[in-house]
Amino acid sequence: MDMLQRVQLACAEAIAALYGQQIPATDITLTPTRREFQGDYTLVVFPFIKWIKKAPDAIAAELGDYLKNHLPIIADFNVVKGFLNLVLSEQVWSELLEYLYTKPNYGRHPANGQKVMVEYCSPNTNKPLHLGHVRNILLGWSASKILEAAGYEVVRVQIINDRGIAICKSMLAWQKYANGATPQSVGVKSDHFVGNYYVEFEKHFREEYAAWQQSPEADKVFETYQKKGQSREQFFKDFKDRYFNQYSILGSEAAEMLRRWEAGDPQVLALWQQMNQWVYDGFEQTYALLGVSFDKYYYESDTYLLGKDIVEEGLQRGIFYRETDGSVWINLEDVGMDKKVFQRSDGTSVYITQDLGTARQRYQEYGIERMVYVVADEQNYHFQVLFEVLRRLGEPYANGLYHLSYGMVELPTGRMKSREGTIVDADDLIAEVINVARANSQERGTLADLPQDEQETIIRQIALAALKFHIIKVQPKKRMIFIPEESVDLQGQTGPYIQNAYVRIQSVLRKAEEIHLNWDASAQYVHLQDLEKELLRSLYEFPDIIKRAAAEYDPSLIAGYAYNLAKHFHRFYHDYSILRAESEAAKAFRLKLAQAISQVLKTAMDLLGIEMPEKM
């Protein structure tokens, strides 16, 4: 089946036969021939002149001759400046089309028997989701879909940071200021409701802090701790955290709440459960809107004590060491990292300790070979350390760990900052893009005959395609600048552009059903147009693209591929008629081609978490 492999093998064979050189077939790279030259794939012969002392053009000509005579699928060749351009027989393309036009699963690889866990999103429970989470969610979902398509069994999980001082702030503010209000009673989406109390806490805290700064106590603090030449204003800006921990009434109340939570106070636990439940309900709505889901939720309140036994075990094996004050460390300086603490001198764990514990727990629970953490790049170092430690501990899954690191999402004005109110809320963003899509659709009027709910479904599909594609087309590790106006664009290099290619094909296929057409006639189609060959060449690449995207954990490769394919199709659609083609053979051939393209587009977009409408 794999024609490129056959060409590679034949090339190696030719080199062996003509020049007595053994070159592994996989070392022979064939690249798609540039459009301005005649041919489908190009072999660059320059690398061979090391072993074969001949002019590149001569080698290319001899190889071309050999291939044309020995390999039936090579119809012709030409040589341009050391580049051997190979023309494949038309039959190869026809056979490829016959093979794939009826295969909705084309591109997906068979199960490989391996299990991979993908952890993504992993929010805190004191605030609603924002744009940064959206990038995380889309990457995580898409990466997991791509891994599935590459043959893995995938377990999607998130770990929720449901404990700590942050949620206590929301709880305390609710207790103090809400008068028993609930999301239902005030009609606010429940995660936003909780987030509002977090904001409320911060507001009251700032007021309290500002008032305190006028007090004699503050004067004394300033005089005692002030650094040379530091202004009073700057001093209190830097002093905020210390104020919260040592002087603040609200701060001590929040800390007290955390203590009571840790002590298992039933009242506090009940409130905590209530607040978190509100947040989860809100998150679920957002996940549903985005079309993502999880197989398992982990909660830090359950896992934050894990890993202590591993530290103990590592200590005994000499992987960790104990300082005189009792704290436990690892020294990673020999691999260019630092010393890192794993247990405080008081015996309590630090954050990374629980990561050790959860990693092992997950392995034991699921028997996974690989684990992908979708986490922003500010934690690159953390994961370097974590993975190195797990390797040293000899964990069996240690070589299958991967940090899918992605760059921060910034606005044209810079980083999002809650203090400046520039956080882009996930729900607001989705609502906005849906509004734009709706306005656009109404203007076009193409959906007017459909029932209202179907219209809304399609509008939602278009809107989310725009948003998702806009985010996911950027390589994960790159920082991205999110321009709100561009994220709602529906034309150009966008999700809807690709949907439109699909919709056009569906429309043609519907029309084709109405007329009598002999699909078998495609076999008689000869002299394919360049664009048709180019489209087939793209389709042929699809399985490899999936494999590569999985190996590199990079959904943007799929996005780029889908856009490219759609672009070629739009051009083809414009330049040639399908249903009014010159012959029955051409009609059938193009119809099959269009169908194959629509399947591949649909699969590719599915891997990005984007749905395809039948009309738009």
Add this chain to the structure above:
RNA sequence: GGUCCCGUAGCUCAGCUGGAUAGAGCAUCUGCCUUCUAAGCAGACGGUCACUGGUUCGAAUCCAGUCGGGAUCACCA
């Protein structure tokens, strides 16, 4: 300061396991809807691929250095 990531058109991004004349979209300008959905197509404009050096027949791509931008280096999570 150490480590890691980024720097490509006015803007947002592809291309990076070395191959032919560096590509898209947006923006600006110009054409194309009695013909399968114009959310489309075609054209024009737009480049010192940050800089310098090296390796190579060949470098946006690999190596070294420089300059810019970001992240990180907590007994925080």
